[in-house]
Amino acid sequence: MAKDKKFVEAITSMDEDFAQWYTDIVRKADLADYSSVRGCMIIRPYGYAIWERIQGELDRRFKETGHENVYMPMFIPESLLQKEKDHVEGFAPEVAWITHGGSEQLTERLCVRPTSETLFCDHYKNIVQSYRDLPKLYNQWCSVVRWEKTTRPFLRTVEFLWQEGHTVHATAEEAEEETLRMLNVYASFCEEVLAIPVVKGRKTEKEKFAGAKATYTIESLMHDGKALQSGTSHNFGDGFARAFGIQYLDKDNQLKYAHQTSWGVTTRLIGALIMVHGDDSGLVLPPRVAPVQLVIIPVQQHVEGVLEKAYELRERLSRVCRVKVDDSDRMPGWKFSEHEMRGIPLRLEVGPKDIEKNQVVLVKRENREKLFVSMEDLETMIPRLMDDIQKSLYNKALKHMEERTFTAKDLDELERKINEKQGFIKAMWCGDEACEDKVKERTSATARCIPFEQEITGDKCLCCGKDAKHMVIWGRAY
RNA sequence: CGAGGUGUAGCGCAGUUGGUAGCGCGCUUGGUUUGGGACCAAGAUGCCGGGGGUUCGAGUCCUCUCACCUCGACCA
Missing domain, CATH: 3.40.50.800 (Anticodon-binding domain)
Incomplete structure (x- = not known):
């Protein structure tokens, strides 16, 4: 990092205290301020300008791939949220509930949306009848609320800004195609605009989105060697369609369940920008995302x-x-x-x-x-x-990611390497959740993803020694 | 939700044995300055997080409470 002499002592050095360094940048670069609401931040003009750049670039890419923007309500009736079993179980612990309107108690509680799958499904059920109505490619820019216990500016706040794309398709193949298409939009956006290299892959069963058939992710590596999930794209199969009754009459005159996807990125990307490019003098913005160049x-x-x-x-x-x-x-x-x-x-x-x-x-x-x-x-x-500058920042980040990507053949090696220096650790895995749990218990590293680009580093599971199914990237994550 | 920490001027902090509040930065005004956070002078700024107690007297002691921060368990 900058060996240059430090001109101003306003920011804690990242080697001294990375968390403090991060917080210092958030405040000294005028990105955000704490608010009087627990776990919620005020995004200041400069921080918001960065978000507007992100929005602009992404929105253009969404439109280019045929998507339309819509806006859903901020509230979800309890009964609606509960329609898909895995989904509600995943989100129940962190939803905020509205119980009163004015002074009157509501007959049904409303949840403040933690995500809008159920609202979209409820709507799709009404507007999809024929194969001619498909696909529906919707997106919305909004904020969502998740009652998090531990919060950090941009990385995890109780309310955060994001976009959520929700699409309905006739076939499973189309849905899978869409899921991957949008993951690729995220990946190229991160690499081209934010100059942040990412690893694309699939989440394990344990890590995937509540209610999804498959979750794909882009993972990036922060300067301190911790991983950050930077965007996700989910294939729901027809699970939600069955729960909500989204059916269409196909060309063959058969009533069929639709297939769905959803995908999102959040203001967390601003956290990634800070932790990938920043140095001891503050924030470093790639020109393509910088509000002022x-x-x-x-x-x-x-x-x-x-x-x-x-x-x-x-x-x-x-x-x-x-x-x-x-x-x-x-x-x-x-x-x-x-x-x-x-x-x-x-x-x-x-x-x-x-x-x-x-x-x-x-x-x-x-x-x-x-x-x-x-x-x-x-x-x-x-x-x-x-x-x-844009290229140079990307190359620097890529070099860092490569230098901090290690391999391990067993749990001991993974533990030793991650304790020595945090980063991405490639290791083979049998696919058993028990092994995944054990890795986490021993090392606090989780399976970040099963990369699309599989590099076979062995044939036995790092944990149980049985035959391996996948190469997994492990790491400690934000 | 567990463990720890912090609440005193806008920010960072000091405040002794309990005696009625201070420093630095910032801010305002005027002047001199201007190639890596200038200098001088004169100012302004406080429900000492909140409630309750002990006391002649509380920033200080006791008690309850609230908020925030950091680290862990859960999550974008």
């Missing part, structure tokens, strides 16, 4: 012509990037630190000396590399630099 810092801004030049550059460069001028009356050094904490990819310094030489100073956030660039070259230079 270039900040112009006038130096000696009281000198005639300096501010004017800064505004002129803003005008010119706003055509090639998202740009801001910091013309507050802070010291330049203060501004440097401030915008580094906020992770702005590129800084442009312009002062009397530069104007005289018809140049500016560009400084890359990721490594503080300094470039002296002629005024004329900025329009061509800046977009190129953005691309370079």
Whole structure:
């Protein structure tokens, strides 16, 4: 990480205390603040701007793959929530209940949605009659509530923002295709926009979503070697359709159950951005997700012509990037630190000396590399630099993930390696949940996923020694 | 839900044996400054988390309570 001398002591070093480092960034980069509601945070303008970037990029990809946005109620009648047995069992412990409307007790309790499968199903039941009605490809942007006991800004809060896609299809094949298509949308979004490499795979039975036939996941690795589930896509088969009676008349005049999927990502992705790219000076944002890509810092801004030049550059460069001028009356050094904490990819310094030489100073956030660039070259230079930074951040993260991916042939080795250095551990598994439990008990690592790209590292289960069925990535997770 | 910790100015903290509240940062005003968190001067800011007690007197002692943080068990 940044060996450069630390200019400001506002953020705890990540080697000293990773959790504190994380919290410091959340607050110093103005992403979020604590609220007066337990476990709920206030997403501040800068944090919300990042979410809007994420929303914009994802929403475009959803539309490109044929999805439409809708909005469902925030409340679910208790009877509706209970229709699918596994689903309600999975969520019951963490739902918030509304018992009163005004001063009157409700005849039926309402739950504040922890997820909206049941609402979508209830609606699909009404609008799906014929194979001609299928598929239905809906998505909604909303917040959901899960009464979590332990919370952390962005990573786990009682209320959080997300999108949930819910689709209905005629056949099992189409549903499976959709499930994987959306997982791939998430994966390419994470890699291309957030510059976060991911491992794609399937969740084990134990880890899959309550009520799903199969859950697919993208897992990413944080700087401290802990895993973060960054997005999931579920294939429900016809389980919900049977519970809710979603049937359609097919071409062959047979009444058939529909097949469904759901998929979601949350504001947790902002936590991932912090923990994958951040350093001891603060947040580091990949240009494609940064609300501000270039900040112009006038130096000696009281000198005639300096501010004017800064505004002129803003005008010119706003055509090639998202740009801001910091013309507050802070010291330049203060501004440097401030915008580094906020992770702005590129800084442009312009002062009397530069104007005289018809140049500016560009400084890359990721490594503080300094470039002296002629005024004329900025329009061509800046977009190129953005691309370079984007790639460089991805490559750094990928290298880190590779360096922190180990293999283990048995439980002892897994335990030893994970205690030595946290990361992804590849190990063979027989498929038995008892072995999965034992791994967790011994090492507190869980099965992150069964990667699509299976790399056979042995033929025996790491735990029981019986014949192995899958290679699993294990890790301690957020 | 278990274990630990913290609540005093916007933030971080100090506050002795119980005697009526202080420091740093930030904030305001004026001036000098400006290429890595400038300096000087003058200011403003407190239901000491909340309730109840002990006491002539409580930030301080007792008691109850609430909130938040961190780490574990459960989860995106």
